[in-house]
Amino acid sequence: MDRVQFHLDRLLFEKNMKIPDLVEKSGVNKNTLYAIKKNMISRVDLKVLQNICDALDCSLSDLMSYVPQSISSSREGVLFVLSGPSGAGKNTLINSLKQNYDLGLTFIPSFTTRAMRPGEVEGNPYFFVSLKDFEQMAARGEFLEHEIIHGNYYGTHLKTYEKTLRDGKDVIKDIDVNGALNLKKTFPNNIVLIYVRPTVLNELEDRLHGRGDADEDIRRRLERLKYEESLSDQFDFLIFNDDIPTATAELAQIIKTYTKRGDTRDVRSQNRVETTYAQKAK
Numbered sequence: 346m347d348r349v350q351f352h353l354d355r356l357l358f359e360k361n362m363k364i365p366d367l368v369e370k371s372g373v374n375k376n377t378l379y380a381i382k383k384n385m386i387s388r389v390d391l392k393v394l395q396n397i398c399d400a401l402d403c404s405l406s407d408l409m410s411y412v413p414q415s416i417s418s419s420r421e422g423v424l425f426v427l428s429g430p431s432g433a434g435k436n437t438l439i440n441s442l443k444q445n446y447d448l449g450l451t452f453i454p455s456f457t458t459r460a461m462r463p464g465e466v467e468g469n470p471y472f473f474v475s476l477k478d479f480e481q482m483a484a485r486g487e488f489l490e491h492e493i494i495h496g497n498y499y500g501t502h503l504k505t506y507e508k509t510l511r512d513g514k515d516v517i518k519d520i521d522v523n524g525a526l527n528l529k530k531t532f533p534n535n536i537v538l539i540y541v542r543p544t545v546l547n548e549l550e551d552r553l554h555g556r557g558d559a560d561e562d563i564r565r566r567l568e569r570l571k572y573e574e575s576l577s578d579q580f581d582f583l584i585f586n587d588d589i590p591t592a593t594a595e596l597a598q599i600i601k602t603y604t605k606r607g608d609t610r611d612v613r614s615q616n617r618v619e620t621t622y623a624q625k626a627k
């Protein structure tokens with residue numbers, strides 16, 4: 346697997362740029378840029394990286410990241426990732442799963458710079474840190490991956506994932522679409538990507554209002570919807586969360602299939618289930 350990963354795709358999206366714009370601004374050859382964008386490059390000149398960073402006004406750690414061998418070869422636990430638009434019900438389903446099913450899953454809180462919401466506490470569902478602390482942690486390479494989402498930073502703690510999965514524990518976590526697809530490159534064999542959404546996307550706004558989000562936060566969150574939907578077909582499963590118990594049951598069904606005792610932990614060798622509700626996305 347590629348342990349050095351480029352994030353050009355995301356950066357271009359964030360800067361509202363296309364490859365031809367970057368060719369013009371950076372002077373870097375088009376084919377090189379496409380290869381970097383697709384993570385299909387095995388060697389690259391430092392000058393090229395410098396020119397890309399200058400053109401995108403970003404740092405090298407925004408453009409690329411490195412995953413240590415120790416974690417990339419971990420095959421012990423299975424990592425279940427829930428992604429989807431804000432308000433889809435990812436956290437609701439994780440909590441409902443905890444309360445109604447005994448699947449022995451571990452939830453690993455991420456680190457974030459966003460403000461704590463009512464009902465949240467330190468360590469659940471996040472460790473809440475300042476921007477300065479987050480940046481220092483990122484610079485020290487403490488994150489497996491990190492992203493800026495809705496203007497806040499979110500990062501998965503490398504050492505905790507490493508230890509938990511190595512100990513053979515199965516993990517469930519909601520991660521944004523970029524982070525999910527990056528993690529798939531890190532753990533190609535023991536990850537299951539699940540995309541969650543309501544059947545009717547217009548319901549998201551009501552749900553976010555119901556959760557008590559401020560209007561400005563709701564607007565920012567919904568702005569990302571189109572991008573998130575555009576990546577949904579790269580996920581292994583799609584769950585329509587219209588009714589919480591039904592969607593929780595679908596999620597539990599998927600998890601049980603991949604964590605059967607006695608089965609190999611290499612999820613590649615297991616057949617994927619299609620329940621009546623949970624459909625493989627493609």
Ligand SMILES: Nc1nc2c(ncn2[C@@H]2O[C@H](COP(=O)(O)OP(=O)(O)O)[C@@H](O)[C@H]2O)c(=O)[nH]1
Pocket residue numbers: 427428429430431432435436455456459490491492494499500501519520521522523524525566
């Ligand atoms: N890439 C990445 N995304 C994360 C991480 N932790 C949470 N997220 C995602 O960050 C986004 C915003 O999360 P949150 O602030 O809880 O808002 P919500 O989606 O509206 O509930 C969601 O898509 C989460 O799944 C992480 O460690 N890495």
Ligand SMILES: Nc1ncnc2c1ncn2[C@@H]1O[C@H](COP(=O)(O)OP(=O)(O)O)[C@@H](O)[C@H]1O
Pocket residue numbers: 429430431432433434435436437438519552553555556586587588589
């Ligand atoms: N199936 C559902 N029907 C109606 N409301 C829901 C459903 N699932 C979740 N909600 C509500 O929608 C809001 C957003 O859910 P949440 O789990 O915070 O979403 P996410 O973690 O995906 O951003 C919460 O107020 C939650 O109670």
